[in-house]
Amino acid sequence: MGVEIQVHVNGKSFQNEVDPRLLLVHYLREVLGLTGTHIGCETSLCGACTVLIDGHPVKSCTMLAVQADGAEITTVEGLSSLPEAGGGLHPIQEGFWEKHGLQCGFCTPGMMLAAVGLLRENPSPTHAQIRRALDGNLCRCTGYQHIVEAVEYAARKLRAHKR
Amino acid sequence: MATAAKATKYVGKPIKRKEDPRLVQGIAHYVDDLKLVGMLHMGIVRSPYAHARIRSIDTTKARSAPGVVSIVTAEDVDGAIGPVPCGAMIPDMKPAPRPVLATGEARFVGEGVAAVVASDPYALQDAMELVEVDYEPLPVVVDPEKALRKDSPRVHDVHADNAAYRWELEGGDIKKAFKQADRVIKVHLTNQRLIPVAMEGRAVLAQYDRGDNRITLWSASQIPHILRTQIAAMLNFPEYGVYVIVPEVGGGFGSKLNVYSEEALACYLAMKIEKPVKWTEGRRENFLATIHGRDQIADMEFAVKRDGTVLGLRAHFIADLGAYFQLLTPLIPTLTGLMCVGPYKIPNVRAEITGVFTNKMSTDAYRGAGRPEATYFLERGMQAVATELKIDPAELRRKNFPKAKEFPYATATGLIYDSANYQGTLDLALKKSEYKKLRREQAAARKSKTGRLMGIGLGSYVEICALGPSSAMPSGGWESATVRIEPTGRVRVLTGSSPHGQGEETSFSQIAADLLGVTMDDVIIVHGDTSAVPYGIGTFGSRSLAVGGTAMYRAIEKLRDKLLKIAGLVLSEDPANLVLRNKQIVSKRDPKKSMSFADAVGAAYTAKALPPGVEPGLEATHFYEPTNFTFSFGTHIAVVDVDPETGDVKLRKYIAADDCGNVINPLLVEGQLQGGIVQSVGQAYFEEAVYDDQGQLLSGELADYAIPRASDLPWIETYNTVTPTPVNPLGAKGVGEAGTIGATPTLVNAVLDALAPLGVRNIDMPLKRERVWKAIREATAGPSGRPRRAK
Known part of the structure; x- marks a missing residue:
């Protein structure tokens, strides 16, 4: 039972x-x-x-x-209650919004969490590293390029936050 | 350029989407996120056979399983639910209506046989396994060419053969063209079957309220109103009692531009049981039983002059329709016929289509719907012409494009292309890709004998967008909008369009805010609720902004005129001198004469001092009927390296130069192009719905059907030129499908260009390593069977 x-x-x-x-x-x-x-x-x-x-x-x-x-x-x-979010949107959420990293939004939550996982291990990933880390997350709308930019945006923001 | 584009506060700017905050926070609601009190779950027992007689269905065991509430089969719903509707009519077409549950025979793997309703999804899965169906397997036909043979098993016994219809189109003098030709170049090509794979599968929630005799249907749909009408018809239920609500939708790509049996079954069962019934499609079901796309075979003959001028085109297309007709199944291939001359001056054309029944899921509109097929065939053909005549593919295209001043341009297929500058996008693509430099690099690579196979592919396209004038559309091709300025000065736009990721809440807000001189935050765009918005057609065919946006534009014009009349009376000014900006109504002549937008709105509602003949309130509706389609266009260039040892294709560079008319939001346009191009990468290199000869879908899961992943792709560069359309006041054409239309042939041409020195002229998509490797082997194998050196 x-x-x-x-x-x-x-x-x-x-x-x-x-x-x-x-x-x-x-x-x-x-x-x-x-x-x-x-x-x-x-x-x-x-x-x-x-x-x-x-x-x-x-x-x-x-x-x-x-x-x-x-x-x-x-x-x-x-995501927005994680310490690095500072009470607002988490940088990854901001990044997806700023860089048009989503269209239908269905894959977005999973995509963002995979990206947060990556950025914890590797705060300054290259494009290739971002793409590799997101290979387990499929998106049918965006073609991924804006997602890569969104993750880069978040990485920059998170690095600035740590400084 | 249009007024909307001149007012520059929002229109034309890369504005972040209004939709996103709710989506990135996970607080938006898709159908499966909805839960109603007493809600039950529906599942569909599906045929494991591609063709079988259903001898009997025993539901005894399943009925006694824990949590089971109801089970229905074809017998139970016979007469209560009509077949799945087909909105397309082609002369002499053999009908193939799909019953909501297989009746007598199942005709493809995945066809529903029984619907089970249970209290929770786990109990449901258990119970579905207990439904016992006695099948008698029947002969199966999967290959559309074999299906046309006299001795083929028939998909539908009532029809003499599997040829669903023949359609033809002729323009100019095709015989003469071939008589005058120096050369006739033939190609035989396939455009493989694809699976749309929206990340959200289909999902349905139906509720019946006996007190009001009302059905509320939440569905992940692209066409809420058409769905409402068709559900009412299928259930013989008054349409005014059917409420369709489309909440957030996780992608469609045409797969949700349909009316499906599950939608009707859920409504029927919700009525029968008087409890809400939800059905959420599993991914396996999505592969088996949601529409597929493409699946055409082309035989084309190009009549050409030695200098590359194309005089005529003869084409025969075989279109695999699957077993039954869904909403637009027979119509889609005709778009291939209509668009078969693409962006070229081919004055003489003959196109024939044979639509064929097979024991497979129906094909229907998948992103591009008929046009990617046309463009692929044509562009592969142009590549063959260029190769045969030893003309640079860019120059061949330039030679055959109509010039910008020739627009509007009438095609031999009977269309009027609105406006274009094909040379402009070609030149832009050549420039941005540094085409000459690429060709030099390629020449050097070919000489170097390192075995490096570099390829440069070109693809030019014209996309028929903004579907379309009603005369050409089965459902009507207009769109509606109601715009209501509320007493507080906020603007509510109710649109018949039904976006599902495209971002129209943003782009429509940009247009509305600029027209009314308010902020985007003052505007809300409401869509997908049939009880709120006027009857509409929906979102597909690159139409929402150009057609739905224009409906909104026209409705706002009506309100603007009214507001200016009201303000004119208050300010003692000629309304013609008044403009709306920054929430003010100001006289252009005398800036001291002004009043706030809010006061003018208030005056419309308090109605104390309205000009003669002006009604109180501020609401206007417009049903916009376009006078023509619009035609976006462009040229794409892909650069690949093919590994001669493994057949691996490395896409190095991708340049897209597109023109979709005036751009309302460049961010959204870029998003549409990027996504479309990557779906093309999928078709060109990875994706294929593979059925075995018994009709089993072998690529029936994401593990076997490879949609592109992030690491499969290079950086894609997009550029654009702007040639506004004269068809609508926005000057905007449409961009939703451009990527899937322009990119596929470009990507394949690049690989064939790389392999051209080996003599490889064709590889069927998808260009998987195995196929490319095999083509290289076959081309290079000498009589001894050993590879020989490249020529």
């Missing part, structure tokens, strides 16, 4: 009894109501469902909710 899990999502603690087969993405969307995380393929190929788990980008359709027990999760809804 149900399994008790405790997770920290976007800075808040949640305790729920979940079906062992419940996917993490369904837990986030259906149980917690965080519908900003989208489902584009349910086979871990498109990356729309990417969230940060303990700081690392993970496709939340690949993982069961029970596997996230004890984890620290950041979804798109939590």
Whole structure:
């Protein structure tokens, strides 16, 4: 039957009894109501469902909710409450807006979280490194170029913030 | 240039999108994000056979599964739900209506056989596996050329053969053209079947309110009103009781320009059960049962003079339509016929299309819809002409373009191209790519005997945009807008367009704000809600800004005239002398004569002192009927290096020079081009819907169907010239499909240019390593079977 899990999502603690087969993405969307995380393929190929788990980008359709027990999760809804956001939009959100990094917006949350994961590991990525890091996230609208520029924008902003 | 473009506060500027804050925060709502009290989930049991008789369906086990609420099959909905509508009519076309659930036979893998409703999606999956269908497999036909043979299995028993229709078009004197030709150059080409792959699949939520006898249908659609009308017709339900709401839509590319069985089934089941019913398409279903695109084969003959002048074109296209007609299935190939002469003066033409039934999902409008096929075939043909006659492909194009002063230009296919300067975009592309330098580099590479295969590809196109005059459109080709200036001075625009990523909330706001002299924040653009907005046609065919934007423009003109009349009375000034700017109405003659926009708006509502004949309130509606299509155009150049050992194609450089008329927002135009070009990279190099001979879709998942990833691409450079259209007051043409039309042949021509010294003349798309490698091997293998050196 149900399994008790405790997770920290976007800075808040949640305790729920979940079906062992419940996917993490369904837990986030259906149980917690965080519908900003989208489902584009349910086979871990498109990356729309990417969230940060303990700081690392993970496709939340690949993982069961029970596997996230004890984890620290950041979804798109939590981006603006990260310290580097300074109370407003996170630099990656700003970057996507400034550089026209989105059209339909469906891949955007996952794309942004993958980018945040990259920028934590590599604050000054090259174009090639950005493209490589986003290879697990598919976008059908933009052709990616503006997304690359959006990530660069965020990188610049985050580096300035650290100084 | 048009007034809208002259008022420069917003129009023409790269303004950030109004849509984005909600989207980047994850607080926008797509259909699957909606949840209603008591909501149930629908799933579709689909045929695993491409052609099979359905002997029986046993739902006993499934019905007793936990959480199952209802199961219906064709028998249950027979007479209650009409077939999927087809809006296209071609003379002597054999009808192929698709029942909402397979009736008697299933005719493609993925055709719905039963609809199951359960309390939660997991219980639903379990229950669907318990539906037992007894199939008797029938002979299958997958290849459209084989389907035309006399001995082919028939997709529809009621029809004598699989030829759904024959369509033809002739202009000029084709016989004479071929008699006068020095050479006839033939090409046989395929334009493979593609899967649109919007990142959001289809999604539907239906609710029935018995008290009001009302159906509310939330759907990820590009055509809310057409959907409303068709749902009402399919369910024989009063249209005034159907409310379609299109919330955020995660991309369409034509795949949501349709009416699907699931939309009707969800409504029917919501009525039957009296609970809201949601259906969210899985990716596998999206590959199997959402429309596909392209899938045409062309045989073309070019009648040419020795100097490269194209005198005539004879073309026969075979179009694979799939098993059934969706909304526009038979219509799409005719756009290939209409556009087959592209941007060239080809005065004599004969085009024939044979539409064919096969045991596959329907083809229909996928970004470009018929025009990418036409452009691909033509541009590959022009490449062949250039190669055969040893003429530089840029010069061949220049020679055959009509000159700027020849516009409006009447084509042999019966269209009137509005305005253009094809030489202008060609020159721009040549200049920006440093074409001569590239050719020198290529010549050096070819001489160097390092084996480096460098290719330079060109593609010129003309795109039929702003679909279109109603006379040429099955549904009517106008668009509507209602503009309401509210008593507080805020402006509400209700548009019949239904954007799903294009950014019309921004571009329409720019136009509206400039016309009324208010800020963009004073304007809200409402779309996709059939109970709020006037009847509209929708978003497809590069039409929203040029047609929908013009409807808004005309409605605003009506309100502007009214406001100026009201202000004229207050200010004792001739309204002709008054202008709207910075939220003021000011006299051009006497700047002291002014009043605030808000006061003039207030005066319209308080209605104490209105000029004679002026009605109170500030609302205007306009249904704009375009007098012609518009025709965007451009030339693209791609540079590739092909690895002779592996067949790997490295796209090094991509230059696009386009002209879509006046640009309202260069940021959005660039976004459309970039995205379209990359979809073309997908078609040219990676994507293909592969069915095996039993009709199983082998590339039925994102793992097997490779859409471009970020690292597959070079930096794409886009440039533009501006040739406004005289067709609409905005001077804007349309850009939504330009990338997918212009880029595909460019990308393939580049590879063929690289392989030309080896004698390779054709490789069918997608140009995967394996195919390129094979072509190189076959071309270079001497009689001994060993590779020989390049010529």
